[in-house]
Amino acid sequence: MHRRSLGAAVAACLLSVTFASPAAEAPPKKGRTMTEVLAASQPSDWRRLDPDDTVYLDFSAGRVVIELAPAYAPAHVANIRTLLKQHYFDGLAILRVHDNYVVQWGDPESGDKDKARPFGEARRSVPGEFSQAIAKQPFVRLPDGDVYAPEVGWSGGFPVARDPKAGQTWLAHCYGMVGVGRDNAADSGNGSELYVVLGHAPRHLDRNVTLVGRVVQGMELLAALPRGTGPLGFYEKAEQRVPLTRVRLGSDVPEDQRSSLELLRTDTETFTALVETRRNRHDEWYLSQAGKVEVCNVALPVRQAGKKR
Amino acid sequence: MHRRSLGAAVAACLLSVTFASPAAEAPPKKGRTMTEVLAASQPSDWRRLDPDDTVYLDFSAGRVVIELAPAYAPAHVANIRTLLKQHYFDGLAILRVHDNYVVQWGDPESGDKDKARPFGEARRSVPGEFSQAIAKQPFVRLPDGDVYAPEVGWSGGFPVARDPKAGQTWLAHCYGMVGVGRDNAADSGNGSELYVVLGHAPRHLDRNVTLVGRVVQGMELLAALPRGTGPLGFYEKAEQRVPLTRVRLGSDVPEDQRSSLELLRTDTETFTALVETRRNRHDEWYLSQAGKVEVCNVALPVRQAGKKR
Numbered sequence: 001m002h003r004r005s006l007g008a009a010v011a012a013c014l015l016s017v018t019f020a021s022p023a024a025e026a027p028p029k030k031g032r033t034m035t036e037v038l039a040a041s042q043p044s045d046w047r048r049l050d051p052d053d054t055v056y057l058d059f060s061a062g063r064v065v066i067e068l069a070p071a072y073a074p075a076h077v078a079n080i081r082t083l084l085k086q087h088y089f090d091g092l093a094i095l096r097v098h099d100n101y102v103v104q105w106g107d108p109e110s111g112d113k114d115k116a117r118p119f120g121e122a123r124r125s126v127p128g129e130f131s132q133a134i135a136k137q138p139f140v141r142l143p144d145g146d147v148y149a150p151e152v153g154w155s156g157g158f159p160v161a162r163d164p165k166a167g168q169t170w171l172a173h174c175y176g177m178v179g180v181g182r183d184n185a186a187d188s189g190n191g192s193e194l195y196v197v198l199g200h201a202p203r204h205l206d207r208n209v210t211l212v213g214r215v216v217q218g219m220e221l222l223a224a225l226p227r228g229t230g231p232l233g234f235y236e237k238a239e240q241r242v243p244l245t246r247v248r249l250g251s252d253v254p255e256d257q258r259s260s261l262e263l264l265r266t267d268t269e270t271f272t273a274l275v276e277t278r279r280n281r282h283d284e285w286y287l288s289q290a291g292k293v294e295v296c297n298v299a300l301p302v303r304q305a306g307k308k309r
Numbered sequence: 310m311h312r313r314s315l316g317a318a319v320a321a322c323l324l325s326v327t328f329a330s331p332a333a334e335a336p337p338k339k340g341r342t343m344t345e346v347l348a349a350s351q352p353s354d355w356r357r358l359d360p361d362d363t364v365y366l367d368f369s370a371g372r373v374v375i376e377l378a379p380a381y382a383p384a385h386v387a388n389i390r391t392l393l394k395q396h397y398f399d400g401l402a403i404l405r406v407h408d409n410y411v412v413q414w415g416d417p418e419s420g421d422k423d424k425a426r427p428f429g430e431a432r433r434s435v436p437g438e439f440s441q442a443i444a445k446q447p448f449v450r451l452p453d454g455d456v457y458a459p460e461v462g463w464s465g466g467f468p469v470a471r472d473p474k475a476g477q478t479w480l481a482h483c484y485g486m487v488g489v490g491r492d493n494a495a496d497s498g499n500g501s502e503l504y505v506v507l508g509h510a511p512r513h514l515d516r517n518v519t520l521v522g523r524v525v526q527g528m529e530l531l532a533a534l535p536r537g538t539g540p541l542g543f544y545e546k547a548e549q550r551v552p553l554t555r556v557r558l559g560s561d562v563p564e565d566q567r568s569s570l571e572l573l574r575t576d577t578e579t580f581t582a583l584v585e586t587r588r589n590r591h592d593e594w595y596l597s598q599a600g601k602v603e604v605c606n607v608a609l610p611v612r613q614a615g616k617k618r
Contacts, residue, residue, distance in 0.1 A: 100608070130597075144456050145454075146456065147455065148599055148603075176409075181311060183311075184594050203606065204606065208594075208595055208597055219408060223508075224533055224535050224536055278513070281513060284493055286517055287439070287517050288439075288516050288517055289513075290512065290513040292457055293513065294510075294512065297509055297511065
């Protein structure tokens with residue numbers, strides 16, 4: 001909504017996961033901007049992606065990088081790793097792009113016993129990991145409340161919700177989160193069909209589906225795919241599907257072909273300060289500040305490793 | 310997140326603004342589904358778009374239909390109508406697609422006095438219409454609360470927020486809402502540069518920008534545009550911009566070229582029942598129900614006029 005004629009002020013309002021240069025000449029303000037908070041971050045505020053928790057999904061438009069969340073979905077992540085090691089997804093396709101909802105990939109022939117891609121060592125049925133008991137998970141609570149859950153915040157770099165009375169916690173369906181397609185039965189998912197949230201957070205899916213991670217780079221490539229015109233956004237013709245070239249676990253990719261990404265740790269003072277810049281925006285353009293923020297309206301910073309910003 | 314192998318159950322879970330056929334053979338359930346609620350709707354539950362409040366934006370990918378909200382932004386809507394009558398936008402372009410945020414169009418030459426498109430009878434400066442006094446606006450309150458505002462709901466077909474203590478109400482930045490780009494000054498917008506929300510609701514923009522309407526059809530065309538790679542998602546090269554073929558006020562388009570759309574009235578029992586299907590989903594696929602819903606997570610139904618569904 002910034003007009004095109006803006007220059008420096010525009011750069012300071014950047015909301016995406018890449019960052020503009022800090023305006024070093026800017027005078028001190030009453031509150032810091034996101035750009036200022038990130039410019040002041042220390043190397044220890046950042047963490048490298050663990051190659052065993054990283055998925056590289058390469059397709060014609062480029063590379064999508066996913067961070068898996070084994071702490072929240074250990075059985076599904078284990079099964080996905082097994083599928084990845086077998087190169088299960090190579091040559092399969094994006095089957096569905098449902099506007100303001102999800103993009104989803106899998107085996108177009110999954111319904112045909114003779115043509116379906118074999119599962120090899122992977123399980124065909126994994127019990128749903130929809131939530132788990134609150135224990136010693138890290139948790140940085142967002143003080144602003146939530147429509148769907150008693151508590152929300154972040155845990156190990158992922159947006160989470162909690163119900164202390166029920167003693168349960170779960171990953172939240174925010175933009176870019178990756179989940180496991182399933183049929184009606186709770187144990188009918190297995191990780192061979194995955195979806196990514198690409199619209200307003202469909203939080204009604206929380207605790208109905210197993211979330212296994214989130215896209216940390218390349219979301220804009222998935223989000224720009226043509227929407228499918230069939231029910232639920234499925235592509236109606238085989239030629240509309242978007243082939244997956246190569247999908248690999250990070251640790252199975254030669255080091256020189258890995259993306260070197262760092263993510264801001266969510267258990268740092270820098271992250272808390274960053275959330276504060278999302279609650280109250282002190283960039284010049286803003287005339288009034290919200291004072292609050294939704295958990296899914298905080299983009300989690302990612303940068304190239306080795307770069308100061 | 311439904312798997313591809315699903316058939317009828319999939320169709321019943323459709324979330325978009327088009328609707329699958331009702332499952333007439335389904336047995337009665339404890340709660341109704343969206344499909345069932347819409348199938349039972351009466352003609353009086355629906356309203357036709359007023360041609361004077363309709364904008365047709367035609368570009369290479371197809372047509373986007375916008376409903377203007379003169380009740381909330383009378384001065385801006387008047388200025389936009391003036392621009393439209395002068396065919397101001399024809400041949401201008403989509404300049405910016407910022408992933409998980411906004412798509413924005415306007416005059417690529419707006420910064421060049423000699424090349425900029427003339428404004429003709431339109432004003433160059435319109436005071437911001439960021440909120441207005443609560444008066445007799447229709448208001449259907451959502452009972453589930455909101456992170457950003459004391460009250461939220463719908464008014465005349467638009468998502469709105471209210472602060473009864475401050476006596477103010479405003480349109481809410483939900484997916485598909487259309488707003489007016491501005492520079493830093495509150496009166497620097499005029500409607501010559503418009504943006505559409507295409508990601509998670511950026512509610513921090515509420516009361517910072519004038520919202521003037523919402524996309525009621527064709528959102529999937531805007532959402533699938535390539536993301537810009539410049540700061541704020543601006544396209545870096547002129548040839549990346551997406552030209553607008555023709556942008557017209559509905560009443561200036563010959564009747565046989567108008568889209569015949571009907572929108573579900575938000576002040577009806579049918580709409581309240583529809584919201585209930587978003588709070589508690591009784592489609593077979595769901596294992597647990599949220600019990601609540603965010604105002605921006607309710608898609609407002611649109612259908613072709615004259616069709617039962």
